[in-house]
Amino acid sequence: MNEKNIQQKRKHTHKKILILSSFLFLLLVFCFLKKVVFQKEQREIPKNMDINYSFTEIFQNDITDYDIQDDNIQDNTSQNITTDTSWYLMLVNKWNPIPENYEVNLVKIKGGECVDERIYEPLMEMLEDAKDENWNQLPKVVSGYRTAEKQQSLYDEKITEYKKKGYSESEAKELAEEWVAVPGYSEHQLGFAVDINGATYDLYLWLQENSYKYGFIFRYPGYKTEITGIAEEVWHYRYVGVEAATEIYEQGLCLEEYLENIKE
Numbered sequence: 001m002n003e004k005n006i007q008q009k010r011k012h013t014h015k016k017i018l019i020l021s022s023f024l025f026l027l028l029v030f031c032f033l034k035k036v037v038f039q040k041e042q043r044e045i046p047k048n049m050d051i052n053y054s055f056t057e058i059f060q061n062d063i064t065d066y067d068i069q070d071d072n073i074q075d076n077t078s079q080n081i082t083t084d085t086s087w088y089l090m091l092v093n094k095w096n097p098i099p100e101n102y103e104v105n106l107v108k109i110k111g112g113e114c115v116d117e118r119i120y121e122p123l124m125e126m127l128e129d130a131k132d133e134n135w136n137q138l139p140k141v142v143s144g145y146r147t148a149e150k151q152q153s154l155y156d157e158k159i160t161e162y163k164k165k166g167y168s169e170s171e172a173k174e175l176a177e178e179w180v181a182v183p184g185y186s187e188h189q190l191g192f193a194v195d196i197n198g199a200t201y202d203l204y205l206w207l208q209e210n211s212y213k214y215g216f217i218f219r220y221p222g223y224k225t226e227i228t229g230i231a232e233e234v235w236h237y238r239y240v241g242v243e244a245a246t247e248i249y250e251q252g253l254c255l256e257e258y259l260e261n262i263k264e
Contacts, residue, residue: 087118088192088215088241091259094177094229097184104191106145113144116191119215119239123194126207126214133206135199142235143195146188155180178231192239193219204234212249215242224254 092098106114115123127139146154158180162172180186187193198204208218216239222232240248240255248258 088239089244089255089259090190091255092185092187092190093256094181094185098186098189102190104145106191109141109144110138111140111142113141113194114191115141115144115194116239119192122214122216122239126211126216127196129210129214130198130203130206133198133200134203137199139203140197141194142197143188144193145191146186148183148189151181151183151186151189155183177229178225179233181230187219187238194237195233195235196237197235207237208234211237212245213242215239215245217245217248217255219255221254224257227256228254 090099105117107117107120108114109120109124123141127141130139131137155176158176159169159172162175163169167175181188183189188195196203196207207216211218216237218234219236219238220228220230220233225231238255240258244258247253248255251258253261
């Protein structure tokens with residue numbers, strides 16, 4: 001083989017290497033862009049969400065001092081708790097009010113919020129396991145149990161907010177009720193619903209895929225708004241027990257659909 005043929009062969013080999021390298025580079029770029037687009041879609045604000053309404057504004061009325069306080073502090077203001085195991089499937093939404101004379105035993109969690117004592121252990125276990133997806137920080141429960149007075153205050157504030165934007169009284173109420181339940185119709189008044197705040201949005205993706213293992217459900221997904229009556233709330237989780245939560249997760253249901261199914 002003469003020198004000319006050798007040089008041509010080398011050029012051909014170099015060309016192949018260059019083409020292969022270019023292909024691998026384009027493949028890596030494609031994978032990266034696909035990941036970015038996927039994450040953007042996951043973070044997309046629901047269509048009916050006020051785009052100027054940030055997480056900070058959502059939580060500002062509920063955030064408390066997050067210095068660690070004494071855990072497991074018993075609230076003895078009420079003692080009558082039903083022993084029926086179906087307590088965690090109680091349906092409260094804009095069409096189903098909290099039962100009259102409803103009472104709950106509360107326990108204080110880190111940050112000062114309170115929840116029904118029966119969900120304390122699975123809630124804390126879930127939050128602890130979620131740390132890896134939250135920059136190794138314990139996610140914060142920024143709203144747990146609410147009194148009727150607290151719920152009324154949040155409801156009134158939201159109506160006022162929309163009225164300041166130029167909406168009429170009726171329009172403001174309708175918009176407000178997409179985000180804040182009418183007093184007496186809020187799961188927060190039951191004691192086993194929580195709003196969770198994280199250091200990164202990745203926390204919410206983890207919760208959506210793992211909360212059922214601890215008995216919690218992503219209560220208000222955007223694609224179920226017509227059924228739940230509430231706009232998407234990525235921070236709101238409700239305890240329903242592991243069995244129900246697993247079925248709801250695996251079948252892509254909301255609580256209303258699940259309860260309807262088990263009636264049949």
